[in-house]
Amino acid sequence: MSLHRSILVLSPLLAATPVLAQTTVTGQPATGGASSATSGGQNAVTRPNTDHAHDDRPAATGTAANVKLERGANSFTEGEVRRRLEKAGYHEVKDLKKDGDGIWHASAMVNGKPASVGLDFKGNVAVQ
Numbered sequence: 001m002s003l004h005r006s007i008l009v010l011s012p013l014l015a016a017t018p019v020l021a022q023t024t025v026t027g028q029p030a031t032g033g034a035s036s037a038t039s040g041g042q043n044a045v046t047r048p049n050t051d052h053a054h055d056d057r058p059a060a061t062g063t064a065a066n067v068k069l070e071r072g073a074n075s076f077t078e079g080e081v082r083r084r085l086e087k088a089g090y091h092e093v094k095d096l097k098k099d100g101d102g103i104w105h106a107s108a109m110v111n112g113k114p115a116s117v118g119l120d121f122k123g124n125v126a127v128q
Contacts, residue, residue, distance in 0.1 A: 069128075072121035074102035081106075081119050088125045090117055 076084070078096055081104045085093050090108035098104050104119040105128065116128045 067124050067126035069103050069118050069120040069124055069126050070122060071101040071103065074098060074104065074121040076104065076119070076121070076123075078104075084119060084123060085117060085125060090115065090125075 081096060082093050085106060085108060090106075090110050092109045094107045096104060096106040102121050106117055106119075108115055108117050110117075110127075117125060118128050119125050
């Protein structure tokens with residue numbers, strides 16, 4: 001068998017073999033026992049789970065006093081905001097309005113006392 005004919009016979013067989021992935025290393029691995037958290041790598045971003053605002057647990061006095069509301073594109077509807085405030089223990093929610101920073105503001109009652117409350121795009125509730 002000639003070399004030319006051998007190449008023609010083997011070419012389809014080589015084309016059908018699986019291709020192995022190649023790995024490219026960028027940067028330097030952490031050294032000296034450093035973890036990714038201390039080696040200058042990207043930190044993870046964790047957002048609170050706001051799908052269910054503390055179901056069946058009303059807000060205790062002062063729990064929302066230390067929360068800082070954050071600006072952001074707020075996609076909550078007025079009805080969703082009202083339900084979240086009620087689940088957090090606020091009742092008789094009135095004057096519900098969203099400001100230019102994406103924070104909802106309202107007047108409400110909590111533990112029999114009037115309060116001004118806000119809700120940010122993450123679902124955080126705070127007394128203002």
